[in-house]
Amino acid sequence: MNRIRTVVGPFGAAVLRSYSLLFFSQHRGFAVLLLLATFLNPSAGAAGLAAACLAVAGARVGGFSEELIQLGAYSFNALLVGLALGTFYQITGAFWVVLAVGALLGLLLAVALSGWLGKSGLPTLSLPFLLTIWVLVPAADQFHGLLLNEASIYWLNDVYALGGEQLVSLAQQVGEWSIPSSITTYLRALSAVLFQDSVPGGLLVAVGLLWHSRIAFSLSVLAYGGACGFGLLAGGPVVSLAYYDLGANYMMAALAVGGVFLIPSLKSYLVGLATIPLTAVLITGLGKLLAGVGLPLFSLPFCGTALLALYTLLLRTRPEELPLTPFQSYSPERNLYAYRSDQARLRHQLYYQLSLPFRGEWLVTQGYNSGLTHQGEWAHALDFMVADADGKTYHNTGVALTDYYCFNKPVLAPADGVVEALVMHIADNAPGATNTHQNWGNTLVLRHQTGLYTKLSHLRAHSAQVQVGEFVRKGTVLAYCGNSGRSAEPHLHFQVQATPYIGSRTLAYPLAYFLTQTAGGQQFDSFTVPQVGDTVCNPELNPLLRQALAFAPGYCLDVRSADDPTAPAQRWEALTNAYNQTYLRCRTTGATAYFERNDTVFYFTAYQGSQHAWLYQLYLAAYRVPLTYLPTETVHDAFPLSLVTSPGLQGVQDVLAPFWLFIKPEFTLQYGTPDNPYHTRALCLRSRVAVRVLGRTTFEQEAHLALRDGALQEITIHQGSHTQRLLCSTVSS
Structure with a gap:
C-alpha cells in the first residue's frame, strides 16, 4: 500500500482499489492484474478507468467519507458501468457524455444505497451498477450518436488495436494451447465478470484471485463445478450455461456468502454451494421478467442471492454455528485468522463486564x-x-x-x-x-x-x-x-x-478480570469463574500504564529512528471512526492499528497496512497489556495467522485454514522492575512473538517498550541479530 501511495498518491490508490474490490479484495497486485485484463478490450478498459477516476473525483468533491473513498467502495460500481458501456458501445463524443453521466449516477446511487442498506448491516454489492445501466440502456436509444460496438465480437481486432500483430500472434498462441475445455470455460467465466469472453483475460483474473486468496480461489472453483453439476442434474448441457452467469452470478454469490460475509469453514463452503440452486432460479425467473421490459439481467441474481442469504443470517438468534465476519479485512484468510484468535481474546464482547464485589483478597x-x-x-x-x-x-x-x-x-x-x-x-x-x-x-x-x-x-x-x-x-x-x-x-x-x-x-x-494468588505470585484471569480454594482480588490499576496507553482521540506521537536521527519522523495519530472504533493511524505510511481499552486492559484488535511500517512493530509489541503491574505474571495471547511471512507455508495453511490450523502464532508479555514500586514513573514491558509450526518455533521477535512520565518513550525490537530502536515523543495535533 505504501508504494502505491508513493507512486500514484491517494487518488490513484483509490482508483486502483476500485478494481480489486470487484472481488471483495484490497490486494494491490490483484488490482493491477485486473486493470491489465480490462485493457485486453482497449475501449472497455479506457472507459472503465475513466469512470472510476470520475467517481473518485466526484466523491472527493462531494465531501463523502474519505475512508470509503480509499477502499474503492464509492467507485467500483462506476468502474463496472464504464466497462459495460465500453464493451457494448463505440467510442464517440456522445459516448463520453453518457459515460460521465453513468459514472456520476453510479457514485450517487452507491452513496445513497450504502447509507440505506448499511443501517441493516447489508452491503450495496453491484446494485448501483444495475440501477445505472437500467436507466442508461433505455435512454441510449435517444442518443443517435451512441452506436453499438460490434468490434467486441471479434476480440482479436481489439487485441490488434492494443498491440499490433505481435500481440495478436501471442494471443493466438495462447488460444492454441491444449487446455481442457473445462478449464477454458472456467477462465472465460472469470473474464466475463469484466464483460469479456477471453481465456487470457480469465487467466489474469485467476492468477490474481489465487494471489489474493487461496480460499476465494477454491470457492470460485467449487462454485464453477457446482454450477456445472447442477446444470447437468437439471437436464441441460454445461455449454448452455452463459459465461457471464457462471462468473458474475454463480461464482460471485458463492464467494461472497461462503468466504467473505461468513467466516470460512466447512459449513460456510456448504452454504456457498447451497447458493447455486437459488442463483439458478433467480437467473431463470428474473431473466424472463427483465427481458419482457428490455432490460439486461447482468449481476442481479448474485445480488439477490447474497443479500437474501446475508439478511437471513443476520436474523438468527444462535449465530455460533455459522459466524458472520465481525470486522471486514477484505481477505477470507485474514477474516478467518482474526476471528479464530479473537474468539478467546475478545470474549468481553460477548459478556457484560462484572467485577468482584469487594476490596482486597x-x-x-x-x-x-x-x-x-x-x-x-x-x-x-x-x-x-x-x-x-x-x-x-x-x-x-x-x-x-x-x-x-x-x-x-x-x-x-x-x-x-x-x-x-x-x-x-x-x-x-x-x-x-x-x-x-x-x-x-x-x-x-x-x-x-x-x-x-x-x-x-x-x-x-x-x-x-x-x-x-x-x-x-x-x-x-x-x-x-x-x-x-x-x-x-x-x-x-x-x-x-x-x-x-x-x-x-x-x-x-464469567467475571471480567481478576487476580488469583499462585505459589509464584499472582495470575491474571479474564472472563472465567474462580474455583473453590482460589484467593482472588480485583486488579489494581497502574497510573503509568493507564496514562501511557490511553491514546485518546487527537493524541499524536512523533516516532524517529534512533539509528538515523536525521531521517524524518513518522506521525502517529489516535482517531475514532463512525463506528466508534479507536485506532492509531500513521500519516506517513497509511498503516492503521485498531485498538480497544477499558478499565483493565489495553489491546490491539486489527492491523491494516505494510508489515514493514513502524506502527506494525507497536502492534506486535503491545498486542495485549493488562493495565495493572504484574511482576511475576506472564501474559499470554494468540496472534492471527496473518503474522506468518513465509509465502509457501502461508499458502499451504490458507488452503487448509477452513478445516485445520497447524500454525500457531503466540504472544507473551512480562513486566520489568519499576523505578519506584509505590509511585512508578518509569517501567519497561518485555514482549515476545513466536510462530510455532507443528510445535516447532520458526519465527521469534522480542520487543521492549519503555514507558516514562506517563508516555511511551521508546520501542526496541530484537529479531535475530538485528536490533531497531524507535524514539517516541508526544506532540500536539
Whole structure:
C-alpha cells in the first residue's frame, strides 16, 4: 500500500482499489492484474478507468467519507458501468457524455444505497451498477450518436488495436494451447465478470484471485463445478450455461456468502454451494421478467442471492454455528485468522463486564456445583470469605461475629446498575447458628441490563447504603458483609440471574478480570469463574500504564529512528471512526492499528497496512497489556495467522485454514522492575512473538517498550541479530 501511495498518491490508490474490490479484495497486485485484463478490450478498459477516476473525483468533491473513498467502495460500481458501456458501445463524443453521466449516477446511487442498506448491516454489492445501466440502456436509444460496438465480437481486432500483430500472434498462441475445455470455460467465466469472453483475460483474473486468496480461489472453483453439476442434474448441457452467469452470478454469490460475509469453514463452503440452486432460479425467473421490459439481467441474481442469504443470517438468534465476519479485512484468510484468535481474546464482547464485589483478597469457599447449597437451580453461585495466611477465617476464638475477618467488610457493586430489590431487616446469626426460614438473609439485587441481574446475600442487618430504584456505579458501597439467613459464619454469597426475584435460579456467567494468588505470585484471569480454594482480588490499576496507553482521540506521537536521527519522523495519530472504533493511524505510511481499552486492559484488535511500517512493530509489541503491574505474571495471547511471512507455508495453511490450523502464532508479555514500586514513573514491558509450526518455533521477535512520565518513550525490537530502536515523543495535533 505504501508504494502505491508513493507512486500514484491517494487518488490513484483509490482508483486502483476500485478494481480489486470487484472481488471483495484490497490486494494491490490483484488490482493491477485486473486493470491489465480490462485493457485486453482497449475501449472497455479506457472507459472503465475513466469512470472510476470520475467517481473518485466526484466523491472527493462531494465531501463523502474519505475512508470509503480509499477502499474503492464509492467507485467500483462506476468502474463496472464504464466497462459495460465500453464493451457494448463505440467510442464517440456522445459516448463520453453518457459515460460521465453513468459514472456520476453510479457514485450517487452507491452513496445513497450504502447509507440505506448499511443501517441493516447489508452491503450495496453491484446494485448501483444495475440501477445505472437500467436507466442508461433505455435512454441510449435517444442518443443517435451512441452506436453499438460490434468490434467486441471479434476480440482479436481489439487485441490488434492494443498491440499490433505481435500481440495478436501471442494471443493466438495462447488460444492454441491444449487446455481442457473445462478449464477454458472456467477462465472465460472469470473474464466475463469484466464483460469479456477471453481465456487470457480469465487467466489474469485467476492468477490474481489465487494471489489474493487461496480460499476465494477454491470457492470460485467449487462454485464453477457446482454450477456445472447442477446444470447437468437439471437436464441441460454445461455449454448452455452463459459465461457471464457462471462468473458474475454463480461464482460471485458463492464467494461472497461462503468466504467473505461468513467466516470460512466447512459449513460456510456448504452454504456457498447451497447458493447455486437459488442463483439458478433467480437467473431463470428474473431473466424472463427483465427481458419482457428490455432490460439486461447482468449481476442481479448474485445480488439477490447474497443479500437474501446475508439478511437471513443476520436474523438468527444462535449465530455460533455459522459466524458472520465481525470486522471486514477484505481477505477470507485474514477474516478467518482474526476471528479464530479473537474468539478467546475478545470474549468481553460477548459478556457484560462484572467485577468482584469487594476490596482486597477473598477466598472462594464454595463455587459452582459444590458444597451442600450450590446445587440444582442454584448451582452457579460463589461464596467468599477472608482468610489469613494459615487459612483461618477468624481471629481470637471465633465466638463473636467481629472475630471474623470478612464481617462488616464493604460489599461493592460489581458493575453499573439499578437497585431492583432490597431486604435488610433480618437479624445476623451468632456464629454456628443458621436461619433456614429466611434462607437468603439480607439481600440486594442489582439490574445491569434487561435479563441480567446480580444478587448479593447474607449481608449485615440494616447496613444498606442504597435504596430501591437508585442507580449505582461500579465500585459503589452497597452494604456490609454479615451472617444473616442460612449462614453459619459470615460470608458473601454472589450469583448472576436472569430475573429480578430473590430466590431466582442462577445463571453461569464469567467475571471480567481478576487476580488469583499462585505459589509464584499472582495470575491474571479474564472472563472465567474462580474455583473453590482460589484467593482472588480485583486488579489494581497502574497510573503509568493507564496514562501511557490511553491514546485518546487527537493524541499524536512523533516516532524517529534512533539509528538515523536525521531521517524524518513518522506521525502517529489516535482517531475514532463512525463506528466508534479507536485506532492509531500513521500519516506517513497509511498503516492503521485498531485498538480497544477499558478499565483493565489495553489491546490491539486489527492491523491494516505494510508489515514493514513502524506502527506494525507497536502492534506486535503491545498486542495485549493488562493495565495493572504484574511482576511475576506472564501474559499470554494468540496472534492471527496473518503474522506468518513465509509465502509457501502461508499458502499451504490458507488452503487448509477452513478445516485445520497447524500454525500457531503466540504472544507473551512480562513486566520489568519499576523505578519506584509505590509511585512508578518509569517501567519497561518485555514482549515476545513466536510462530510455532507443528510445535516447532520458526519465527521469534522480542520487543521492549519503555514507558516514562506517563508516555511511551521508546520501542526496541530484537529479531535475530538485528536490533531497531524507535524514539517516541508526544506532540500536539
